[in-house]
Amino acid sequence: MLADGELVGDGSWNLTIYVSDMNMSRTMVAKGDMHIGGVMLKLTESFEFKKDWSDHALWWPQRNKWLSRPKHTLDQYGVHADAVLHFTPMHKPLRVQLPDLRYVDCRIDFSINTFSAVVQLCKSLGIRHPEELSLCIPLEPSHLKQNYQSLKEVKRRGNMSPATNNFIGMTRGSSNSLDKSNGGCPATPPPPRSLSATPVASQQNGTLRRYGGHIYSTQSDGSSDGGYCGTPPRAASLDALDSLADLSLADSPIDPGPQSRESLLTPKSLMERARMNVGWLDSSLSIMEQGIREWDTLQLRFKLYSFYELSARPADAARLNQLYQQARWQLLHQELMCTEEEMMLFAALQLQIELQTLAGGSTESVDGARAPSPTAAAAEDEIDAALSELQAQLEGGPPPSGDITSVPELAGYLKYLRPKRFTLKAYKRGWVSCRDGVLRIHSSREAAAAGDAPSVVVELRWAEVTPDAHPAQRKYAIKLEVPSEDAMHEMWLRCENEDQFADWVAACRLGSRGRSLADSSFTTEAASVKALLALQKPQVGVATVQNLPHHIQPENYVAPRFIKKLKGKLTQRVLESHANVKDLPLLEAKLQYIRAWQALPDYGQSLFVVRFMGHKKDSLISVTNNRLMRLDPNTGDHIKTWRYSTMKAWNVNWEIKHMMVQFEEGNIIFSVQSADCKVVHEFIGGYIFLSMRSKDANQTLDEELFHKLTGGWT
Structure with missing residues (x-):
């Protein structure tokens, strides 16, 4: 029996291929040992007209996959006589x-x-x-x-x-x-949209x-x-x-x-x-x-909230702007929570960005000179980053005592609180000292000097540090969530002023990372906290911005929960906060917005609803750039923290869709309820991949390593 000039009956069959560009199906005689490239060549040679088909490939709808390897045969892909392939553009x-x-x-x-x-x-x-x-x-x-x-x-x-x-x-x-009545060809889609x-x-x-x-x-x-x-x-x-x-x-x-x-x-x-x-x-x-x-x-x-070398340079203007925009819409739509003072700062920075944009500030660098080419600016970014890092290391300075051999210590009178269930506890005043990442509380300075045993000892390593400052009300508190074997124990510190607050936030953060006060970043950390507080203090009675380009619409500047509270006062509050940032250039204002966003307690947390093995109720897992956290679904309190630095492996049982993460302190097994488990697996692998990026200016993106870390065993 002959079909199209070829003998049928020697293991060949009629293969149906739908050509999407022509909206028609073609039938050709094929054998299992035919290569995919040969099938496409034979198909295109059968057309009455010539065309560049280099961007086309074979798609197998029933198996939901591309036949993308031209040297593979039909048998290797498992294509048989009942298959209907699509010859369609890849782009x-x-x-x-x-x-x-x-x-x-x-x-x-x-x-x-x-x-x-x-x-x-x-x-x-x-x-x-x-x-x-x-x-x-x-x-x-x-x-x-x-x-x-x-x-x-x-x-x-x-x-x-x-x-x-x-x-x-x-x-x-x-x-x-597929439309069964049309020979397996796709059903007619709605008309495509206009480009604009x-x-x-x-x-x-x-x-x-x-x-x-x-x-x-x-x-x-x-x-x-x-x-x-x-x-x-x-x-x-x-x-x-x-x-x-x-x-x-x-x-x-x-x-x-x-x-x-x-x-x-x-x-x-x-x-x-x-x-x-x-x-x-x-x-x-x-x-x-x-x-x-x-x-x-x-x-x-x-x-993934692990951003490589953000800088107010023209070479990074597009990335900086898009990141600012994503942060802005997250805040306005309450994906992240912030205080009223923080919201006013975000609104003021947004207003400054809009004023600078209308003034054409994006076309010039900070000093008004013409922006360098992207290639040259990128090279300058790398050099400046290396110099800044070296300068920070050299300017770390000796400890407060002036003796480079002594172990630095931060101490002072603070109020502290250790909340307990079903009991009302007030803040107590004590002499609090921090040394080598350990917090010690004595009843008085004299008791500490006499060598008395402290009433409270807190190991700061792996603790969650959450600043809670309200500069307008002169309230400066620090929330510490300290890990233990079964849960996270909560403790609060209350400072008297912003200088004390900045020092203790910096000390607690360094302690949570396993670093002492001798670390060179202590001064930088404290200075950044002070700078952020300074921006949150409104300048009451200052001159307002003249000739505002538009009326401040509340929904464009603040989250919905603040609109009713600030009704009638919003414009004035924003302008008072704007006085602190009115001199910032465009890119610097966007960078400051991003830094303030990164300082929020909930920043960088990607949440998932999970169910731990052996539990009947759902829990929340937060995936961040350096740890996993188990959260209370109702309050958001941290129940348990697992650091990537103690993680040995993470994998998925794809049959039952359970994920297991192995840590030095034990394993956790859970099923993901709010998404496919592959999403969580990819988040963890993605953060591990980003942590392995080098500071080499000529680094190339290692896609193979990315897929090894995120692909899992499929």
Whole structure:
């Protein structure tokens, strides 16, 4: 029997390939020993016209994977006669929401792993250190109401809305839905959006439907309007997606618009905040393998809070601005909590940034000279960082006693409190000393000098140090959570003034890291605390900013919980705080905003709802750049801390989806309820990877090492 000039019956079969560019299927005779490259060559030679097909590859929808190795055979991939392959472009249009909430349409390689795709995207956007960022799926408010594992159980029972069902499929890497009546070809998607349009979803004229990552509306007459503003893009517009050189990320619009704001969620509890981490894509899989299709929307966000050499240099302007924008929207939507004084400082810095942006401050360096080229500026960054580090080491100075052989000690009268359940305890006054990372409390200075045994001894190593300052009320307290075998014991210190407060915060932080007061960073740490306090003290009665470019809208400057409290006073309060930062240049103001953000107690904590083995109730796990913490879901109190420095291994049982982390003090085993366990595994591996970065100016990104640390055993 002959078919297309070849004999059928010698182990060959008819292979169906859908060609997406032509919207048609082709059938060709294939054998199991045919190479993937030979299959594509034979397919393209059968076309009546010539075209550059170098960007095309074979996609296998049923198995949800790319046949990306041209030297592999069909047998090696397991392709048989019942398979329907797609011959489709690897680079596809994707809408990406940047950290500053702007949308950009670009071509992304859907065939490579997500980590590599992010690296390529950041290179096009001019964002340095792409290993700190990743892509995530936009969430809806309903996703914060239930855990990911609970949603999967609802899906298994078949009682789920189409939108939520699609979201679960995307986060698990489902294959594209196929239209069975069309020979296995993909169902017709809604029309693509305009290049300049912002997604719009409305229920006024019909019902909402979802295709891939899209939400689009169906009119009452059954027709689809695409759900987006504007008209579908032209082919010429699609060609322009390859170039992002004209897009400047160093500055952002002051107001991104209500539709962009609506894409952000405001968690109402720690549990809801933990469920926001469900949308991260798997860095080891391609975008296509995770259910993302052409013209879907993804969010580009800073994922790992371990930032390499942030500096107010023009070479880092785009990265600095996008990080500032992400911090800003986190604060305004209450992903992180802060005090009223801190909120006023953030609002004042934001106002200064906006004033400097309108004045064109981004085009010049601090001294007004023309900005150097990115390459030269990057080299200067590395040199300046090395010199600053060397200077800090040389200027560490002798201990307070002036004797370089003595062990430095910080001591003074403080008030202290050790809270206990069901009892009301007041602060006591005592002579508190800190030496070699150990806190000792005596009843008086004389008792300490006489060598009496201290009434309280606290080992600061691995303690959680949380400053709690209210400069306007002259209240300066330090919360210490000290680890023990079973839990974290809480203790409070209250200082008399900001100088004492800064010294003790610095001493406690050094002690928690296992360092003594002889460390050269003590002076720098105390100075940074004082500087932050100085910025939080409003200058009452100072002259206000003349000719404000716009009226201060409360929702654009402060979190919702402060709006009602500061009603009628917000503008004046912001202007009083602005007097402290009115002389800061643009990049320095953004850097100061980021530093204040990093000083918040909850900064850098990525939360997950977990269930420990042997427990029936859910708990919270916080993953940070140097430790894991178990938190109380209701209060957020630290129950237990595990440091990466004592971690021996971390792995996942992929069959039962349990994660085990091995520490020197013991192992912990838990299942992740609010996301897939791979997300937590990747966070831990990602932080370990970032901690291994060198200060070599010519360092290259070791993608192989990243995947070894984050990929797990799949």
